[in-house]
Amino acid sequence: MSFDIAFPQTIDEAVSANENGARWFAGGTDLIPEFKSGFVRATRWVNLKRVHELRGIRVTNEGVHIGALATLAEIAENETIRKNYRALAQACSLSASPQIRNVGTIGGNLNQDSRCAYYRSGFPCLLRGGEKCFMRDGENREAAVIGYRDCVHVHPSDPANALVAFDARIVVRGREGEREISAQELFRAPDTKDTRINVLNADEMITEIVLPRVPENTRSAYVKAMDRAAWTFALASVALKFEIQNSKLENVCVVLGGVAPIPYREFRVEKALSGVEWNEESVTQGDYAVLGDAQPLAHNRYKIRLARGVLKRALRELLANE
Numbered sequence: 001m002s003f004d005i006a007f008p009q010t011i012d013e014a015v016s017a018n019e020n021g022a023r024w025f026a027g028g029t030d031l032i033p034e035f036k037s038g039f040v041r042a043t044r045w046v047n048l049k050r051v052h053e054l055r056g057i058r059v060t061n062e063g064v065h066i067g068a069l070a071t072l073a074e075i076a077e078n079e080t081i082r083k084n085y086r087a088l089a090q091a092c093s094l095s096a097s098p099q100i101r102n103v104g105t106i107g108g109n110l111n112q113d114s115r116c117a118y119y120r121s122g123f124p125c126l127l128r129g130g131e132k133c134f135m136r137d138g139e140n141r142e143a144a145v146i147g148y149r150d151c152v153h154v155h156p157s158d159p160a161n162a163l164v165a166f167d168a169r170i171v172v173r174g175r176e177g178e179r180e181i182s183a184q185e186l187f188r189a190p191d192t193k194d195t196r197i198n199v200l201n202a203d204e205m206i207t208e209i210v211l212p213r214v215p216e217n218t219r220s221a222y223v224k225a226m227d228r229a230a231w232t233f234a235l236a237s238v239a240l241k242f243e244i245q246n247s248k249l250e251n252v253c254v255v256l257g258g259v260a261p262i263p264y265r266e267f268r269v270e271k272a273l274s275g276v277e278w279n280e281e282s283v284t285q286g287d288y289a290v291l292g293d294a295q296p297l298a299h300n301r302y303k304i305r306l307a308r309g310v311l312k313r314a315l316r317e318l319l320a321n322e
């Protein structure tokens with residue numbers, strides 16, 4: 001199959017170059033395998049690598065601005081992010097493998113495709129425009145246990161969970177101009193009417209991610225449970241963030257990964273943890289009914305216990321660091 005590649009130098013040029021169903025190309029770690037499998041049929045790729053405006057990590061009065069071309073490794077190693085947005089640095093360093101983290105960008109990570117095994121093997125499933133989700137009644141060990149509609153895939157991005165916890169804003173640019181989307185609202189559960197896994201339009205590119213400033217008394221952690229120790233996607237994970245005020249937890253944010261088609265905010269657990277004394281005895285006592293509303297499938301009930309476990313591990317890890 002033949003295709004052409006555009007090499008724009010600016011964001012404006014990139015947006016103009018994106019026509020006839022073109023695809024953005026950043027690190028290519030997700031796009032190239034999909035192309036090789038025959039799932040991506042775009043005849044035009046817009047290579048973003050020469051667009052310098054999309055690079056770098058800047059600290060301003062507003063917070064931290066992460067260019068869409070920042071690699072996962074750059075984010076994981078950035079000093080400000082490690083200090084003030086620790087869960088994000090950890091989520092990036094727990095993603096994929098060193099090689100992929102050195103090449104894969106945050107823009108591509110947030111817009112990466114589903115990892116559902118049926119979808120990736122070419123089954124004519126709902127995400128591929130078919131009528132049914134094969135995972136729901138099939139091998140559903142890795143499927144969602146909550147927040148799903150007609151398709152039970154889980155969103156594969158680790159950094160996404162941390163970005164939701166920090167209330168990040170995603171700046172996107174397309175033919176209609178620029179808009180900002182909160183990280184929470186970027187992702188969606190696919191259904192028969194709309195099979196998109198996020199709300200980006202085909203012509204829209206992520207240009208940067210803005211992390212609002214956090215108070216100094218903020219603590220955060222990202223804990224991920226996997227089938228093996230590294231280089232794979234989360235079975236369950238948590239991005240936990242809170243502030244310590246008068247020795248108590250306040251402004252708690254608990255975002256679960258690997259359990260839903262979106263980064264899943266556990267509002268009830270956030271409420272249960274709010275106001276709790278910041279010490280081991282108080283904080284690690286309950287399971288806070290994590291995933292209390294889950295609707296597990298035949299083979300994935302274990303994810304509920306796993307999610308409870310990762311939350312406890314995150315709390316213990318933060319206590320140990322005090």
Ligand SMILES: Cc1cc2nc3c(=O)[nH]c(=O)nc-3n(C[C@H](O)[C@H](O)[C@H](O)COP(=O)(O)OP(=O)(O)OC[C@H]3O[C@@H](n4cnc5c(N)ncnc54)[C@H](O)[C@@H]3O)c2cc1C
Pocket residue numbers: 023024025026027028029030031032048068069072094095096097100103104105106107108109110111112113156157158159204205206207231232233234
């Ligand atoms: C073996 C393996 C293991 C992995 N494990 C993990 C993991 O544990 N956790 C995790 O979070 N991820 C994991 N990943 C995914 C990996 O992080 C992504 O593949 C990578 O971050 C994508 O970035 P990229 O720059 O290579 O994107 P590309 O492959 O270039 O693009 C991916 C998609 O995003 C689009 N895109 C690229 N840039 C932009 C932009 N600026 N705006 C909008 N759309 C854009 C492309 O058109 C394409 O659809 C894994 C991947 C592999 C191959």
